[in-house]
Amino acid sequence: MSHAGILERLAEGPVLGDGGYLLELEKRGYVQAGPFTPEVAIEHPDALAQLHREFLRAGAEFLTTMTFYASDDKLETVGLKDRVDEINRNAVEVAKAVAAEGDALVAGDLSLTWAYEPDDPSSHDHVRALFDRQLQDMLDAGPPDFWVGETFSYLGEALLFVERARRTGLPVMVTMSFEQVEPRSYEGDTPAECARKLADAGADIVGVNCLNGPDQQLPIAVQMRKAVSGYVAAQPVAYRTTDDRPDFTAWEAFPYALSPMQLSRGEMAEFARKARDAGLNVIGSCCGSVAEHVRAMARALGKLPIQERPWKSPTGKPMSGYEYRGHTETEV
Numbered sequence: 183m184s185h186a187g188i189l190e191r192l193a194e195g196p197v198l199g200d201g202g203y204l205l206e207l208e209k210r211g212y213v214q215a216g217p218f219t220p221e222v223a224i225e226h227p228d229a230l231a232q233l234h235r236e237f238l239r240a241g242a243e244f245l246t247t248m249t250f251y252a253s254d255d256k257l258e259t260v261g262l263k264d265r266v267d268e269i270n271r272n273a274v275e276v277a278k279a280v281a282a283e284g285d286a287l288v289a290g291d292l293s294l295t296w297a298y299e300p301d302d303p304s305s306h307d308h309v310r311a312l313f314d315r316q317l318q319d320m321l322d323a324g325p326p327d328f329w330v331g332e333t334f335s336y337l338g339e340a341l342l343f344v345e346r347a348r349r350t351g352l353p354v355m356v357t358m359s360f361e362q363v364e365p366r367s368y369e370g371d372t373p374a375e376c377a378r379k380l381a382d383a384g385a386d387i388v389g390v391n392c393l394n395g396p397d398q399q400l401p402i403a404v405q406m407r408k409a410v411s412g413y414v415a416a417q418p419v420a421y422r423t424t425d426d427r428p429d430f431t432a433w434e435a436f437p438y439a440l441s442p443m444q445l446s447r448g449e450m451a452e453f454a455r456k457a458r459d460a461g462l463n464v465i466g467s468c469c470g471s472v473a474e475h476v477r478a479m480a481r482a483l484g485k486l487p488i489q490e491r492p493w494k495s496p497t498g499k500p501m502s503g504y505e506y507r508g509h510t511e512t513e514v
Contacts, residue, residue, distance in 0.1 A: 188287055188328045188353050189386060191243065192413050192463050198454075198485055199289075199417055199466025200237035201476050203248050205437060207233065215437045217260050220248045223273035224265060230273070234280040236473040241480025244287040245280060246330060247273040247320065253312040255297050270319035274326060289355070290326030292316050292347075298339040300369060309339060313346040321350060328353035332417075333392045335359055337367040337376050344383045355387035355464065356380050357415055360394065361429035365402050373402045374409035381410045389415030392468040393430060395423035395445065396453035404460050415464030416457055420445045420471035430469070444470055447478035454479035 191197050204220070207213040212222040212229045222230050234245050251257075252269050262269070277288045295312050299305040320326055329352055331343035340356050347354045358367060358376050365373050373390065380388045388410060390402045396418045403416035421430040421443040430436060435443055450467060457465045465483065467475055480486035500506035 185285060185287075188244065188289075188355075189413075191287075192387070196458050196463055196465050196483060198241060198243045198476070198480055198483060199415075199464055200234075200242035200245055201240075201467050201471030201473070202419070202469040203230075203233060203246070204250060205440070205469045206472055207248075208437065214260070217251075217256070219251050219256055219260050219262065220269060220273065221257075221260070221262055221265065223248050223252075223269045223276060227272060227276050231276050231280050234277055235283065237476055238280055238284050238286055240473040240477035241486035242286060242476055243485070244289050244327070245277045246289045247277045247291045247326065249273045249291045249316060249320070250293045250332070253292075253295050253316055255295060255312065266315060267319050270316050271323035274320045274323040277326075278324060287327035288324065289328055289330040290317070290320040290324065290352075292329065292331045292343060293333050294335065294339060298336050298342070300336060300338050306338075306342060309342050310346055313343055317346060317350055325350075325352065328355060328386075331356040333357070333359045335361065335368045337369050337371050337379060340376070340380060341383050344380060344385045348384045353386045354384065355389070355413075355415060356385045357389045357391035357417065359392045360390065360402060361432065363426060363428060365428075373405040377406035377409045377414070381412050385412075387413040387415050387464055389417070389462075389464060391415070391417035391466075392419060393423075394418055394428045395421050395430065396449065396456075398423050398425060398428040400453065400456055400460065403457065403462055407461050413463040414461075415466065416462050417464070417466035417468045418453065419469045420450055420467055420475050421469070440470065445475070447474045450475040451478035451482035454482040458483060 204218045208215050212226045281288050298309050329347040334340035377388045399418035407414045495501040
């Protein structure tokens, strides 16, 4: 199998991302809700590897390192500031080992830092240092195939990520998050303006991720698609948000009672089809999206064939509820 890079794959057509890690690993007992820091990469690497493997088997074409919130300031909140390097390096090693079981790429993940203050230049330098440390750790352990900077509400912080990531020479993907009914960066930029400014800064892929379900996020991504000529990404959550409440973290159900809000696999498959038809390039998902969602999206995009062994009852009578009810392969 070839191991073409992310830009080469995108030149051939849409690329399917993986799903959500933090909330799923919290549900499995490996991540603490609240801080949502990624020490699972060193405390339970086998559990992390298993989730990577589930996404790989479901058809994901890249695996995202478990390094969201793996920066000094966030890890200090749980007493793990001295484990920053180890967590980042180990997360890359785990992802690369699983990706090698197939033909998946590894995306080195960075995120918002909660340290950025738009009117404080000293905070900008601090954020640069936080990014630089994570980038270097992952380069030392990998390197990954490309970078993903995600879940930025401040456009300024996203631009700092692009600035630092570009210095490594690897392809750069960056995604904004929008929590308001009228989507804007914290500085007031529209999604289209964010996309243009990030692309002008040198990002290879721009887009939107997290917070919003597919119905609220797809129109945002379409705005970005119309604003730039390059590659555009959309990675919504697999939760049912609404037009008047587009941010799933603002619901009372977050984070302990989200299961009733979770979308079906068919709904995520429909998002994948709509995203492809809208000309989006990286089609993925975020919090709440598990292997069944990714698998349905892969099938909707023609990336994962339906593979079932032939079977029938030797008596000619139904021997399962599936057969008895006349069900067939479906994504709904």
